[in-house]
Amino acid sequence: MSNHKQNAWGWVFLAGLLFWVSVALLALFAMPAEARTIRNDGGGSVARYAGHVEAVRLSGNTLRIGGDYCASACTMYLAVADCVDLDTDFAFHGPRNRPAFGPLSPERFEHWSMLMADHYPEPLREWFVSTARYEIDGFMMLKGRDLVAMGVANGCS
Numbered sequence: 637m638s639n640h641k642q643n644a645w646g647w648v649f650l651a652g653l654l655f656w657v658s659v660a661l662l663a664l665f666a667m668p669a670e671a672r673t674i675r676n677d678g679g680g681s682v683a684r685y686a687g688h689v690e691a692v693r694l695s696g697n698t699l700r701i702g703g704d705y706c707a708s709a710c711t712m713y714l715a716v717a718d719c720v721d722l723d724t725d726f727a728f729h730g731p732r733n734r735p736a737f738g739p740l741s742p743e744r745f746e747h748w749s750m751l752m753a754d755h756y757p758e759p760l761r762e763w764f765v766s767t768a769r770y771e772i773d774g775f776m777m778l779k780g781r782d783l784v785a786m787g788v789a790n791g792c793s
Contacts, residue, residue: 670697671698671700672697672699673699673700673703674699674700674702674710674713674717675702675706676704676705677703677707677710677713678705678707678708679706679710679711682712682731682751682752684709685713686712686751686755688712688713689713689715689716689755693715699713699718700718700719700720700721701726701780702720702792703721703724704725705726706720706724706725706726707726707727707775708727708728708775709752711727711728711752712752714726714755714760714783714789715757719789719790719792720783720784720790720791721780721791721792722779722780722784722791722792723779723781724779724780726778726779726782727776728764728769728771728776728778729768729772729776730749730771730772731752732772739772749769752764752769753769756788757788757789759786763786
């Protein structure tokens with residue numbers, strides 16, 4: 637076979653390869669994002685949950701919050717939630733140390749409060765900063781339907 641024919645077949649092969657790679661990439665990006673449901677989550681470290689929320693944001697996955705409750709740092713998922721179950725209990729409180737470590741300093745309280753607040757859409761953010769963050773020993777409860785009424789999230793159907 638002449639050099640010219642070999643080059644032509646090389647270009648045909650390369651064009652075919654690029655076509656199939658393009659088809660595969662289009663199929664990959666056309667796939668729907670995975671749906672994820674958070675349920676019965678008692679919360680934990682504010683810093684760790686901030687990372688979880690960012691991972692959900694970057695993934696493009698849809699997020700539903702449901703189950704019986706979403707408490708403490710779990711509520712930070714409201715920053716990326718597509719919907720909340722109307723009957724789910726959402727438990728809010730201010731940042732606090734484990735009992736063995738004692739109370740937070742005013743500076744640390746402010747830092748962690750505002751980090752949590754940054755994950756709440758308005759008007760929930762305002763309510764948390766003015767009221768709920770000062771609840772240290774217990775929880776202030778809202779139902780999913782309360783959040784929907786506030787315009788914070790959509791109700792899941």
